[in-house]
Amino acid sequence: MNFKEIVQPSSLEEAYEYLANHQKAVIIGGGVFLKLQKREAELGIDLSRLPLSYLKEDEKEHHIGSMTTLREIEISSILPQCMVESVRQIGGVGLRNMVTIGGSVCGKYPFSDINTALLSLGARLVFFKKGEISMERFLGENYVLNDILTSIVVPKVEYSTCRYFKHTYTDFSLVNLSVASGENVRIAVGARPGRSVVVPDINTGHTSEELLARIEFKDDIRGSGAYRRHIAEVMLTEILEEGLLWK
């Protein structure tokens, strides 16, 4: 993507002003995937000068600033395991030092590993003007918010883990899967190759085949839907056999 101009606001109010007053403005998070898109934009709003890179926690939740990089998530010692695992093979360290969690979320990238982890955790997104919205609703609907994501709230869980299958280390995932067990158990599947979704109506007596039966997997150049489904089933079986979730 080419920008005619890039501004670096020093407050959220200023950033929002730019967004509200320019029809063709694009917010830049890490900017890495934006770069690969063949588009022109009048104005880029770079959030890197705002204090949006942080990891905070209280008793029940983690609060992650939207400009926190994937590398900071990877080396965090407090975040849920599935988040840490999900980012480990997203490109190399150089890439993860640039890519932000907010950019990954707002891009709604279907190949995203971190979005699948966030979905399994029941994350909530906090926008500057419109307030909170669940990750599930945000990914499931196609509207454009025209707002600035400021932070992501992740409930603390007892156990979580993430799996993905890649042709090579650091490549895009062919399919990914994340499981979190807190007040209840949530399973999310992504890179199907469609966007990440939550597995509905989980019955703890079901096998991985039964659990994933209603999830749609499709063909693309990287692999067939049937192949993706089989890998997802194997990954979920592996997690279920660890037996940590259902007791």
Add this chain to the structure above:
Amino acid sequence: MEIMLTINNQKRRLLIDPDEFLLDTLRKAGIKSVKRGCDTTSCGMCSISVDNKLVNSCSYYTIRAIGKEILTVEGIPEEAGLIADFITAEGAEQCGFCSPGLVMAIHTMKNDLDDFSLESIKHYLAGNFCRCSGYEGQHRAILKYLEVK
């Protein structure tokens, strides 16, 4: 637009486009160690350090680097020479195109890692490709170099 950057401890006044990437800015400024390999943040040829963090300069907006310390392989000649000695001693160096990026990744890795097992080194360097070799020689060289350091 005109900006000031700190490149290898030197202040430089440079003329850039608003959406220019650091790779292009550095090459225009005469820093030719940074290479455009894939241009999609996959290969690591353009790896540099910005405020002691490894980044791919092909996708790092130049305006983001204002006020930060930019370090390329030209800024660490002694360290780069030592690493090169170890890599050539293993016979791992062939075309040399990936070497400046790899040296910068090794440079930041020394600060970033606590555990220098081969596994964690391989994980850290997974974003720096070499298309000539099979990495074995580089890994031997890096392990020996880290012992000396």
